[in-house]
Amino acid sequence: MVISCVLMLNACSPDRAKDADTTAWPSHFGFGRAASDEEIAAWDIDVRPDGLGLPAGSGTVLRGRALYQVRCARCHGASGWGGPYMALVEHTEPGVGKGERADKTIGSYWPYATTLYDYIHRAMPYDSAGILSPDEVYSVTAWLLHANGIIDSTTVLTAETLPRVAMPAQPLFIPDDRRGGAEVR
Amino acid sequence: MKSTPSTDNTPGSNKIKRRTLLGGAATAAVVLVQTAFGKMVQRAVPEAALKSLIDPTHTPGTPPGKVGTRSPFEKPVKKASDISSRTPLQDLYGMLTPSDLHFERNHAGVPEIDPSQHKLVLHGMVNKPMVFTLADLKRFPSVSRICFIECSGNYRGGREDLSPQEIAGLTSQSEWTGVMLATLFREVGVKSGATWFLAEGSDAAVMTRSVPVAKGWEDAMVVYAQNGEAIRPEQGYPFRLLLPGWEGNTSVKWLRRIELSDQPFMTREETSKYTEPVAGGKIRQFSFVMDARSIITFPAYPVHVERGWIEIRGLAWSGRGKIVTVEVSTDGGKHWQAAKLQEPVLDKAHTYFRYLWQWNGEETVIMSRAVDETGYTQPFLRQLKEVRGTAGGYHFNPVTGWHIRRDGDVVLQPDSGT
Numbered sequence: 001m002v003i004s005c006v007l008m009l010n011a012c013s014p015d016r017a018k019d020a021d022t023t024a025w026p027s028h029f030g031f032g033r034a035a036s037d038e039e040i041a042a043w044d045i046d047v048r049p050d051g052l053g054l055p056a057g058s059g060t061v062l063r064g065r066a067l068y069q070v071r072c073a074r075c076h077g078a079s080g081w082g083g084p085y086m087a088l089v090e091h092t093e094p095g096v097g098k099g100e101r102a103d104k105t106i107g108s109y110w111p112y113a114t115t116l117y118d119y120i121h122r123a124m125p126y127d128s129a130g131i132l133s134p135d136e137v138y139s140v141t142a143w144l145l146h147a148n149g150i151i152d153s154t155t156v157l158t159a160e161t162l163p164r165v166a167m168p169a170q171p172l173f174i175p176d177d178r179r180g181g182a183e184v185r
Numbered sequence: 186m187k188s189t190p191s192t193d194n195t196p197g198s199n200k201i202k203r204r205t206l207l208g209g210a211a212t213a214a215v216v217l218v219q220t221a222f223g224k225m226v227q228r229a230v231p232e233a234a235l236k237s238l239i240d241p242t243h244t245p246g247t248p249p250g251k252v253g254t255r256s257p258f259e260k261p262v263k264k265a266s267d268i269s270s271r272t273p274l275q276d277l278y279g280m281l282t283p284s285d286l287h288f289e290r291n292h293a294g295v296p297e298i299d300p301s302q303h304k305l306v307l308h309g310m311v312n313k314p315m316v317f318t319l320a321d322l323k324r325f326p327s328v329s330r331i332c333f334i335e336c337s338g339n340y341r342g343g344r345e346d347l348s349p350q351e352i353a354g355l356t357s358q359s360e361w362t363g364v365m366l367a368t369l370f371r372e373v374g375v376k377s378g379a380t381w382f383l384a385e386g387s388d389a390a391v392m393t394r395s396v397p398v399a400k401g402w403e404d405a406m407v408v409y410a411q412n413g414e415a416i417r418p419e420q421g422y423p424f425r426l427l428l429p430g431w432e433g434n435t436s437v438k439w440l441r442r443i444e445l446s447d448q449p450f451m452t453r454e455e456t457s458k459y460t461e462p463v464a465g466g467k468i469r470q471f472s473f474v475m476d477a478r479s480i481i482t483f484p485a486y487p488v489h490v491e492r493g494w495i496e497i498r499g500l501a502w503s504g505r506g507k508i509v510t511v512e513v514s515t516d517g518g519k520h521w522q523a524a525k526l527q528e529p530v531l532d533k534a535h536t537y538f539r540y541l542w543q544w545n546g547e548e549t550v551i552m553s554r555a556v557d558e559t560g561y562t563q564p565f566l567r568q569l570k571e572v573r574g575t576a577g578g579y580h581f582n583p584v585t586g587w588h589i590r591r592d593g594d595v596v597l598q599p600d601s602g603t
Binding site: 028031034110111175179185 | 292293306307308313314315316317318321322324325326368371372383385389390391393441442444446448450451452453456457460463466467468469470471472473474476505557559560561562564568569572
């Protein structure tokens with residue numbers, strides 16, 4: 001009961017956290033140390049939809065097609081579907097792609113093109129994540145977007161062009177509308 | 186693990202004097218005994234010693250040890266797949282999950298992390314970007330709370346031969362201890378325009394989720410302990426984010442970085458994965474809170490019951506606050522009665538419920554439904570299908586019914602409440 005009372009006091013306000021204890025909190029404890037610019041830069045790999053975080057470099061569909069065959073096809077299929085893991089490309093054969101509904105592909109379900117760069121760079125290929133260079137990530141992204149019919153074969157992806165790629169699924173996304181209470185949503 | 190098991194520490198050698206074994210007495214039986222290190226070995230037991238081995242009141246048992254063990258007669262285990270392993274809800278009692286039976290869901294395996302090499306970086310829209318080690322985090326005021334963590338993809342159905350573990354085993358509950366994220370926010374000075382933060386893990390998925398800053402001020406924690414000891418590797422050692430009541434994926438394990446921002450990052454998990462189709466062809470995003478749910482864990486498949494008194498038992502929980510009522514039906518949903526809620530009933534926590542029932546041997550369906558303090562009542566499968574247009578997916582929390590057959594067999598009723 002003590003635990004829940006403390007947490008209720010904490011709720012919603014940074015200043016109330018300290019009220020729950022027996023003595024006043026200092027404005028700062030002074031634990032930890034300042035982060036250096038270098039150590040932040042080493043880990044700050046995220047890419048936002050507005051393009052913030054995208055590195056210099058560029059990629060083409062042509063190069064991406066070759067890279068995909070070497071790095072990705074074993075799991076995701078030669079054409080982006082039909083492999084042992086998730087289907088990435090729109091296709092017409094239902095039920096193909098283990099563990100993934102045929103309709104949840106990049107073309108039909110991914111709302112932001114920048115997410116492809118962020119994710120491929122951070123977590124792919126599965127057995128050796130993070131090894132692709134910026135040019136290689138841009139290129140694989142380009143091929144995947146082209147294979148899904150989103151960009152043409154001549155589009156060159158860069159930090160400027162990738163955030164401008166409009167994804168077909170983006171208008172489908174709505175924020176959470178559940179609020180508790182009697183209604184089932 | 187470096188020491189060699191000593192035969193003198195084995196239960197067998199404590200119970201049976203070495204002289205007795207070597208003294209030429211005829212072997213009466215060969216039995217399996219468990220050593221102090223958990224290894225099962227065969228022992229030849231003379232007739233005279235057999236009685237004392239079976240009757241524990243005649244000879245001293247195993248001396249005190251460094252680490253406790255489960256009885257060799259109890260074997261609760263998680264049910265593992267390539268990507269997750271599920272808590273055996275039907276084998277557990279009360280509201281807490283033993284730490285080694287807490288469900289797992291990871292996206293690229295469990296990393297091995299040396300805490301002396303690990304750090305948490307807070308940066309982005311803050312006044313002073315900072316680095317905290319595990320030792321630093323432990324110096325801050327240390328808060329404990331009991332709450333559940335549930336994966337939002339925690340539903341299976343459609344077949345009779347599914348146990349509670351298989352249906353809803355991706356929820357577990359622990360007492361978590363750590364530092365309030367609000368405390369760290371104060372330390373770095375979060376800028377007023379910051380509305381979201383990115384939480385990033387140190388696994389091979391480099392897991393990332395965007396979280397509203399308001400949750401950080403409200404009740405988010407960075408936890409380094411679980412049920413009184415250091416958090417387990419499978420749960421994020423040396424520390425994880427804990428967002429009480431929210432889908433488990435947001436409680437990022439092996440936490441290494443928090444970046445404050447004025448917009449969400451739209452990571453892969455929060456766009457293409459942890460989102461769900463809803464009516465009108467739309468896809469619901471940032472559906473963080475786990476809605477109220479309950480499940481009867483006894484009697485449930487695969488147990489067999491006898492007619493007479495049966496205490497129906499189960500778990501209920503809500504990510505929106507406390508459970509206020511659990512209703513139980515023993516006639517397929519025609520009538521509902523309030524179950525006894527076992528204290529303590531905590532905020533955003535598994536609540537154990539009990540309902541005493543006399544089974545007359547007739548075929549029936551038993552089910553439970555939870556009501557939380559917002560007035561939300563756990564829906565039937567039919568209601569979820571109507572509003573989602575799907576028969577499964579994330580945030581699927583339907584009433585679970587158990588069909589009790591005339592012979593006492595209990596199986597899942599796949600279409601409860603339709």
